[in-house]
Amino acid sequence: MYAEKSVLIVLLALSTLIMGTLSLVAWRRRQSPLGQAFFLLIFLTTIYTFGYMFEFVSSTLEKVRFWLHVESIGIAFIxxxxxxxxxxxxxxxxxxxxxxxxxxxxxxxxxxxxxxxxELHHLHYVDMRLNSEAPFPVVDFVAGPWYWFHNVFTNVAIVIGNILYTRAWKNASEDKKQQAFAIFLGSMFPWVVFLAYMLRIIPWGIDPVPVSFLVPGLLYAWAVFDLKMLEIAPIARQAVFQKLSEGVLVFDREGCLVDFNAASCKVFPKLENDAKGKNGSELFRDYPILMNLIADSVNEQETMTLQAGDQKSTYQLQRIELYNNRNHTVGFMVICRDITHFSNIVESLQLQAAIDPLTKAWNRNRWQEDGTALLIQACRKHGSIAIILADLDKFKQVNDLYGHIIGDAALRHFALTCQNNLRSQDIFGRYGGDEFVIILPDSNTPEAVELAERLKRAVKSMILVAGERKITVTASFGIVSIQNEVLLDLETLINYADEALYEAKKAGGNQVCVFNTKSGVELSTPGNPGVVKH
Structure with a gap:
């Protein structure tokens, strides 16, 4: 039996040593956010285990009472x-x-x-004596009403703390989750032992709670030394994380959101704290590009454009894998960089490169690229598309008689007149010299002819001023259209429209002529049909 007592004394000494060491570490790191609160908790626990160890080796009731007074500091305030x-x-x-x-x-x-x-009022201990049935001196007492009240108070405090840890664990980052788990688990073992002690399950009235603090002592040591619970550096890292101008989303291996910083909320306004722990594919289902990046570890970078009212924002999304000390993948993060400013600059440069500087129409490369795409789309959907080739009549004479400044003004006015009469989906580009191309998606021949006639009248009504003289110009238009036909290349259609334009010029200018792709020979002008030999 005395061997058993020796084992208990050794365990109590070990428990006191571990808690005392943690108290010292907590005191030295008391400047950290958790340092003071953790020191208070562990120091009180150390007093409890230290006092009970000496109570356990005491042989007289007087000595037991003394060490109970020491223990009461920890028991009351823990x-x-x-x-x-x-x-x-x-x-x-x-x-x-x-x-x-x-x-x-x-x-x-x-x-x-x-x-x-x-001893004065017997509210805590009604009676106290050494247990004569025990193989070694152990105190036995009759509990008073306040003793039971304090036990209820202790259990309520433990429950409140564990509820808070459970809630924190659900929404915490990965390192914080491990710390919360260590603290929560560390409280459970002494709590169970404490309940067993209250129910008098432990023989001879031995208090097993101080010995049980060995388990939380080891778990708390893990939280302090391995998980860096009392370190200021993780706090600093978290502060830097929150202050980053780039949005950062952290996911675990299963693609569940673990953490995010304040900048992420600007990119994804609906992101809230309760999003932590939820599957990323569900959270960001309105952002297919981000969903693809979450699901695919091979593709590491994407560009995402978001539209909020009239404001357009562009973000570069970069996926970075996260590894632990053993080089095992533990998750990944997605960095959201706002590249709107640079994107706007690039778009502006691309726009400048694609626009004819004189007339502000699309240059040849741009309208050919867009026109080819519209032509392919029309053929796939068995739709219609029309092309108008326009040319200013006798433009060389305008340049020769009035100079290139007036000639340039004529081109600018003509281009502006055409653009003001087109739809947003229509393409207007400069073909070369004084020739322009108009591509009309979802338009047939009558609609193209109607537009060309309207443009012809508008151009004729333009007035240019050259010194004291007022100058008028006219334009000719060649039209070709296809509907529900096999795919023809854009160059072929432009050639057909050019043939129609040639006939319009040949007919004296200020004309609209149509090329029929089915017969290949029909050419008509409104009110004056004719035939072209093809």
């Missing part, structure tokens, strides 16, 4: 310290927290006073 640390660790915002903390401190102080003056 529940309050536990709740304070839980609130601090989980960063829980309680509306009446100062009042609640004051109430807990008051109850702990009352317990401390009552337990140390119990």
């Amino acid at each position: 529940p309050t310290a536990w709740v304070i640390f839980a609130v601090r660790f989980t960063k829980t915002k309680l509306k009446y927290w100062p009042q609640v903390k004051a109430l807990f401190l008051m109850l702990s102080a009352i317990t401390f006073i009552i337990s140390n003056t119990s």
Whole structure:
């Protein structure tokens, strides 16, 4: 039996040593956000285990009473310290927290006073003696009403703390989850042992709770030394993480969102704290490009454009894999860089490169590229498309008689007149010299003829001023269209429209002529049909 007592003494000494060491570490790191609260909790636990160890080796009731007075410091205030640390660790915002903390401190102080003056009123211990049935001196007592009240208070405090840790664990980052798990698990073992002690399951009245602190001591050591719970560096990293101008989304291996910073909320306004732990594909289903990046680890970079009202934003999304110390993949993060400014510059440069500087019409490369795409689309959908080739009549004479400045003005006015009469989906480009091309998707021959006639009248009504003289110009138009036909290349259609334009010029100018792709020989002008030999 004395061998068993020796084992218990060794375990108590080990428990006291571990808790004492943690107390010293916590005191040295008290400047960290959790340092002071953690020191208070562990130091009180150390007093409890230290006092009980000497109570356990005491052979007289007087010595037992002395060490009970020492233990009462820890026993009375541990529940309050536990709740304070839980609130601090989980960063829980309680509306009446100062009042609640004051109430807990008051109850702990009352317990401390009552337990140390119990010989006067017997509210904590009604009677106390050494257990004669035990193989070694162990105190046996009759509990008073305040003893049971304090036990209820202790259990309530443990439950409150564990609820806070559970809630924090669900929404915490990966490192914070591990810390919360260590603290939560560390509380469960002593709690179960404490309940067993209250139910008198432990023989001879031995208090097993101080010995049980070996388990949380080891778990807390893991949280402190391995998980860096009391380090300031992780706090600093978190602060930097939140201050980053780039949005950062952190996911685990399964693609569930683990953490995100404030800049991410600007990119994804509906992102809230309760999103943590949810599947990324569900959270970002409105962002297919991001979903693809989450699902595909091979594709590491994408560009995403978001439209919010009249404002367009462009982001570069980059996926970076995350590895632990053993080089095992633990997850990945997606960095969202706002490249709107650079994207706008690139678009502006591309636009400048694609626009004819004189007339502001699309240059040849651009309208050929867009026109080819529209032509392919029309053929695939068995739709229609029309092409108009326009040319200013006797433009060389305008240049020769009035100079290139007036000639350039004529081209600009003509281009502006055409653009003002086109739809947003129509393409207007400069073919070369004084020739322009108009591509009309979803348009047939009558619609193209109607537009060309309207443009012809509008151009004729233009007035150019050359010194004291007023100059008018006219334009000719050649039209070709296809509908529900096999795919023809754009160059072939342009040649057909050029043939029609040639006949319009040949007919004296200021004409609209149509080339029929089915017969290949028909050419007509409104009110004056004719035939072209093909």
